[in-house]
Amino acid sequence: MKNGREVVIAGVGLTRFNSYDGQKDDRPYKEYYDLGSEAILDALENAGMAWTDIEAAFCGSVYCGTASGHQTIEKVGMTGIPIVNVENACSSGSSAFRLAYQMIAAGVYDIVIAAGFEKMPRGFIQSTSWPEWQRLMGFNVQPASYAMQTVRYMEETGATEEDFARVTVKNRKNGALNPKARLQKPVTVEEVLASRMIAKPLRLLNACPLADGGSAVILCSKDKLKSKAKTVTVAASVLTSGTYGHTYGGGSVKIKKQDTINYSADMAWNTAGLGPEDVDVVQAYDTMSSGELWDLEELGFCGKGEAPRLLREGHFDLNGKLPVNTDGGLMSRGHPLGATALAQIIEIYRQLRDEAGSRQVSGAKVGLAHAMGAGPNSGIVILKR
């Protein structure tokens, strides 16, 4: 099927990303379903809709346990609608968004909510999602596998630890302008380089902070939307899995994780009928700050190895040619897995509606959000106004 009906975002909701552990006054205790339902009610208000308008719900989460979307929606109202819980690691939100998009585009439903939420586990988070041989080699924690990819990236491109520090500095600077971000204090290159080594060459301040949060996006068929003021259209919503490893019955073997990004990016550009040159604002995937650099390259925003230089030249700054992670990215906003990808999409939506306040990218018309998840899986959303 070609793209089908035009799908727009009718409303969005987002909690502050924070550590909701009840340990400090500004960190009240909240469960994932408190955060998820808060975001859903926020989105309904933003869209000017009632809960009974919603025909189906796709809920993204990773660590919340059984039937978490139902638990969350129980706080909003049980109306009998189909609720599907989606677990696609860091791309859970993109995956939930994409199901909502596909269903509306294909005419199955008119109005669907995609919600994401997470109360992050505390302590050592061991990923079960790597192939067995990689786990045996100690790749079952995120920084370890990112460190390997980062070393390779340094060797191939000449990127330095200072370049990765600059990603953190840029994103923390943007995050300081975002009242919803987990961390709202800027840092310097020196502070990043002086922070504790986690997995060489990556340091503590190269890693995104732990945060809990909720996010929600209401998608709607354009012809069913009552108010059409400043509509934001979904130009593409793409989800791919890895293209490396053996293939049953033959097939090529690829080994770099980046190939997956490139593959999904090609698909997204084709679907949208747009190219990197059309994009005004990007939310890239910066779970570790080095990743943002190769992400921008693999998405096609610059050539391989060019991102560190462009970053140094201010190209990706808020007032640069292509502002990246305008809300602070994972690095500053924080990374509650199920809520992250929808938060990225919400930031693009706000930018395209001129609602981003002090971090507004002037005249932004097209934006892209990318979340890379374990598996691997890659979710890209392109919005246009």
Place this chain on the structure above:
Amino acid sequence: MKNGREVVIAGVGLTRFNSYDGQKDDRPYKEYYDLGSEAILDALENAGMAWTDIEAAFCGSVYCGTASGHQTIEKVGMTGIPIVNVENACSSGSSAFRLAYQMIAAGVYDIVIAAGFEKMPRGFIQSTSWPEWQRLMGFNVQPASYAMQTVRYMEETGATEEDFARVTVKNRKNGALNPKARLQKPVTVEEVLASRMIAKPLRLLNACPLADGGSAVILCSKDKLKSKAKTVTVAASVLTSGTYGHTYGGGSVKIKKQDTINYSADMAWNTAGLGPEDVDVVQAYDTMSSGELWDLEELGFCGKGEAPRLLREGHFDLNGKLPVNTDGGLMSRGHPLGATALAQIIEIYRQLRDEAGSRQVSGAKVGLAHAMGAGPNSGIVILKR
């Protein structure tokens, strides 16, 4: 959108449901991804398809951890297709099946796989999926909440512990004919009534056994199917959530879980344009044996409180008027959460193709499978040949 394109099942795959803990010769050690990939390869062979024919995968699981579908498919071949992991408790398989069905019916894809797999946790399984007030009251384990519903059912209908024992006896008798079942030995009413009390009035042999397993169903648009011999068509695939509890912005309050089944059943009959009288074989939801009785009533196969008498009269036996749980049901086949609902669908498929061997229901043309999940959510699939 009305039903859309005709969707058929092109092939199915199923492992033996067993305890794959490596503790006995007939219980080799297997991980969930071993079981899931075995079922997928089995389904491909059954459909006469190559893995590269599959355009998307929806994978149902509950306890497998992050990106479990990707881990499973990594053993089959990473071809870049969208993989979405679905967690809808005991209805995870129905939910994965339904997404595949909706996408094909709406023209998004032509060939999609729905897979389910589970390696069940050992020891005490605490459900996180009940509302907080229910958990505080000790309802966070399945037998406790079923016991409450069972007591109510007894009071309303006059059903007895002997009736629940008869459900177990029937299903274990059917399971003895199913080489894929976890338990393949029949039991007597006396044995059930002499088994250990778990949550009054439910005993050990009123509960389904722990089992690991994998299941997979390949769905296809009918016009794309090469071989049309003995095609089985999806007449309905329905998923609903609860209709009880408070509703944001007003709405009615209902309190019995059974209402959810009734609601989804009405939707399924309407979608299929069929009624209970058209059905030749049923896979009902018997996680605790008492549940099968009210399930059959709420699905519309008999009036409220009539199921115990019909059961006593042999109505639901393999050679009765409406054979129920012909493969042994959860009670005998076992209940690996993510794999269960697709196993139910596979049994209906086999029955409608006259491939059920010694448990074949002669001339079966229409069958229904129902899985009830926490949340609550209810998934019904009606197949017809």
